[in-house]
Amino acid sequence: MKTPNQTAPHGQRSRTAWAVAGLLCAHVVFAAPQAPREDRSAAPSATTQAGPSASCSYVDWSRGINYTLGSIVKYLPNGQYYKLVNVGSNGSDGTDPTISTWYWQPTSCDNTTPPGGGGFIVTQAQFNQMFPNRNPFYTYAGLVAAIKSYPNFAHEGGDTIARQEAAAFLANVNQETGGLVHIRELNQANWNHYCAPAGTCGNKQYYGRGPIQLSWNYNYAAAGNALGLDLLNNPDLVATNAAIAWQTALWYWMTQRGGASNTPHQAMVNLRAFGETIRAINGGIECNASGLGHQQMLNRGAYYRNFAAILGVPPGNNLTC
Numbered sequence: 001m002k003t004p005n006q007t008a009p010h011g012q013r014s015r016t017a018w019a020v021a022g023l024l025c026a027h028v029v030f031a032a033p034q035a036p037r038e039d040r041s042a043a044p045s046a047t048t049q050a051g052p053s054a055s056c057s058y059v060d061w062s063r064g065i066n067y068t069l070g071s072i073v074k075y076l077p078n079g080q081y082y083k084l085v086n087v088g089s090n091g092s093d094g095t096d097p098t099i100s101t102w103y104w105q106p107t108s109c110d111n112t113t114p115p116g117g118g119g120f121i122v123t124q125a126q127f128n129q130m131f132p133n134r135n136p137f138y139t140y141a142g143l144v145a146a147i148k149s150y151p152n153f154a155h156e157g158g159d160t161i162a163r164q165e166a167a168a169f170l171a172n173v174n175q176e177t178g179g180l181v182h183i184r185e186l187n188q189a190n191w192n193h194y195c196a197p198a199g200t201c202g203n204k205q206y207y208g209r210g211p212i213q214l215s216w217n218y219n220y221a222a223a224g225n226a227l228g229l230d231l232l233n234n235p236d237l238v239a240t241n242a243a244i245a246w247q248t249a250l251w252y253w254m255t256q257r258g259g260a261s262n263t264p265h266q267a268m269v270n271l272r273a274f275g276e277t278i279r280a281i282n283g284g285i286e287c288n289a290s291g292l293g294h295q296q297m298l299n300r301g302a303y304y305r306n307f308a309a310i311l312g313v314p315p316g317n318n319l320t321c
Contacts, residue, residue, distance in 0.1 A: 142242030
């Protein structure tokens, strides 16, 4: 049964979960997106060009992102490519590649496919292999369409990290939905529960829906605002539109931290720590836990190792929390 949860006021983090036939369906929490960093400090300039490449993987540079060593970015204001050749305590430390030349050096990046063009590093055949019993609602096309809203997803840090991030995201989704089988929260007795302040939601229900089991009225409002959708008044879009369902999952993955210090995206790209994605999604129940919570954490790690193998990359370390 789903454990009772006290109503959480806006801005307070809380977690609920339920176990049905061995499935723990975890609910997202309200957490402010991590504030972007702006560190434009420059170090002594280097004049040599960082190893030109005939073919490379790059992302469009975004202010506030802490890139990992070896990352290649395209700086849109001048159309040039830069490679991160030195790192600080937080990767690129939020630096601008045209100013902080100790961190960044110009490079070439020819014959590439830019990110966000509708592709996904996981093929449809691999997706089907991962989810052989998935509900037809959870379409591969819907996921690919949703990625356009978050083009840096599985596009940063090079090919290996991109594949690891895709495996990590899909492993957590696998846990949340029982293998992409469940669309709506199974325990209907709780469907009217997720309203804060209590009694202010009218006839709207904000129970868990979609790949990340989005729940609580304030989460529907925040996700909708980020995506340009009125999910507060139309919460069932998350259970009836595959692209929107995937968008809400990516919204949480890319922007929300839960009880962790990093978003799941940052955990994989900057820390290379799958365990920290668990902490951000359901850490209150599964991290440093015993019994069912501990087993669910182990399940996520097993799914991740399996999916990483399908994508041909090592899972790395830090698989638990």
